[in-house]
Amino acid sequence: MLFTLHCALSDYEVFTNEADNVRMMSILRTLIISMANFIMKIVPKMLNLLVPRRFLACAFSSSCQPDLGAIRRELDKFEGGTVDLKMDEQSGVAVMTLNNPLRLNSMTGRMMVDMADCITRLENWPSGKGLILTGTGGNFCSGGDLTFVRKALHYGAEMAAFQHDALTRLLNLPLISVALLQGHTLGGGAELATACDYRVISPSAKVGFVQIKMGLTTGWGATTRLVHLLGRQKAISLLTSGKVMAAEEALNEGLVDHVLPYSLASSDELGECKKWLIANYCKHDADLIQATKKSVIYADLNRDIKVSLQHERDVFAKYWGGPAQKAALSANIKHK
Numbered sequence: 034m035l036f037t038l039h040c041a042l043s044d045y046e047v048f049t050n051e052a053d054n055v056r057m058m059s060i061l062r063t064l065i066i067s068m069a070n071f072i073m074k075i076v077p078k079m080l081n082l083l084v085p086r087r088f089l090a091c092a093f094s095s096s097c098q099p100d101l102g103a104i105r106r107e108l109d110k111f112e113g114g115t116v117d118l119k120m121d122e123q124s125g126v127a128v129m130t131l132n133n134p135l136r137l138n139s140m141t142g143r144m145m146v147d148m149a150d151c152i153t154r155l156e157n158w159p160s161g162k163g164l165i166l167t168g169t170g171g172n173f174c175s176g177g178d179l180t181f182v183r184k185a186l187h188y189g190a191e192m193a194a195f196q197h198d199a200l201t202r203l204l205n206l207p208l209i210s211v212a213l214l215q216g217h218t219l220g221g222g223a224e225l226a227t228a229c230d231y232r233v234i235s236p237s238a239k240v241g242f243v244q245i246k247m248g249l250t251t252g253w254g255a256t257t258r259l260v261h262l263l264g265r266q267k268a269i270s271l272l273t274s275g276k277v278m279a280a281e282e283a284l285n286e287g288l289v290d291h292v293l294p295y296s297l298a299s300s301d302e303l304g305e306c307k308k309w310l311i312a313n314y315c316k317h318d319a320d321l322i323q324a325t326k327k328s329v330i331y332a333d334l335n336r337d338i339k340v341s342l343q344h345e346r347d348v349f350a351k352y353w354g355g356p357a358q359k360a361a362l363s364a365n366i367k368h369k
């Protein structure tokens with residue numbers, strides 16, 4: 034580049050006499066191209082020195098996909114607690130339980146991996162209708178396990194990518210899901226609750242997006258889900274206040290859908306929640322429930338009304354004239 038500059042300047046002295054405008058323009062063009070090439074070469078090198086390589090790769094590559102397998106192997110090293118799944122074939126309702134009771138079911142890396150595996154099993158459960166997400170020992174979840182959090186301070190973006198994938202899959206299960214909020218539901222715990230279709234709360238429970246008080250924003254996708262669920266204003270209010278709400282306030286805010294009666298022992302609340310789920314959403318045929326939920330997800334993700342209606346028609350045509358409709362017609366049902 035310096036060589037080009039030198040040649041260009043010496044040429045300039047010669048040309049002042051000849052006033053050869055055409056050659057002057059050509060020299061100027063060479064100069065500009067050389068400078069541009071120089072900048073294009075040096076800027077990425079400087080950025081490479083200043084910013085970690087993995088961030089650059091993500092920021093500049095349009096094909097950047099997090100390697101979930103590698104993240105999973107890393108998260109699995111942060112032990113403590115489990116997430117357990119029971120699938121009841123008879124009722125079609127599964128119970129997924131956060132199990133880290135000494136730390137109020139706060140989530141370790143291992144639990145995140147467990148939960149992702151449970152979700153994979155639920156994605157492939159054709160006779161399933163519903164899911165209850167609950168915590169053991171009278172608490173839902175007090176957020177990220179702070180022992181894990183302290184060890185994983187270098188691993189936030191990766192953990193968030195893993196949780197975004199798992200919790201989006203949870204939200205989009207073809208089952209009707211409900212989070213049973215008991216005791217404490219804080220931070221990441223409140224985020225988990227927003228990855229279910231509904232939230233049922235114990236009258237003595239408390240729930241809050243306390244991330245802001247921990248110097249954080251949401252890492253497990255709750256901001257995106259809250260805006261869909263409650264709209265911008267309420268999302269801003271819950272997330273920026275970090276307020277911890279009692280059951281009635283959470284109901285008034287629209288965050289929860291049902292408050293359980295006061296009369297129940299904590300151990301009976303799971304049974305009551307199951308009754309609520311079945312009575313409201315899981316009475317009918319599993320195949321129809323799954324088809325309905327899938328259509329709702331499709332409509333939500335494809336806001337183009339024509340595309341969504343076409344899909345709805347296709348699903349409808351599959352059931353029209355089918356055995357379930359014929360059985361219902363024969364039964365001569367009165368919908369009183």
Ligand SMILES: CCC(=O)SCCNC(=O)CCNC(=O)[C@H](O)C(C)(C)COP(=O)(O)OP(=O)(O)OC[C@H]1O[C@@H](n2cnc3c(N)ncnc32)[C@H](O)[C@@H]1OP(=O)(O)O
Nearest residue numbers: 135136137139175176177178179180217219220221244247
């Ligand atoms: C991913 C980003 C996030 O989730 S940010 C939010 C992280 N969560 C928190 O900061 C919650 C911190 N914990 C608390 O505020 C209190 O423990 C709450 C939940 C209010 C319960 O208070 P209290 O009923 O008095 O119980 P306690 O404090 O004695 O707790 C019992 C034992 O559980 C533990 N615990 C609780 N939460 C966590 C957590 N998130 N991570 C790790 N451990 C947790 C407490 O340390 C306590 O343990 P220990 O009995 O002292 O050994």
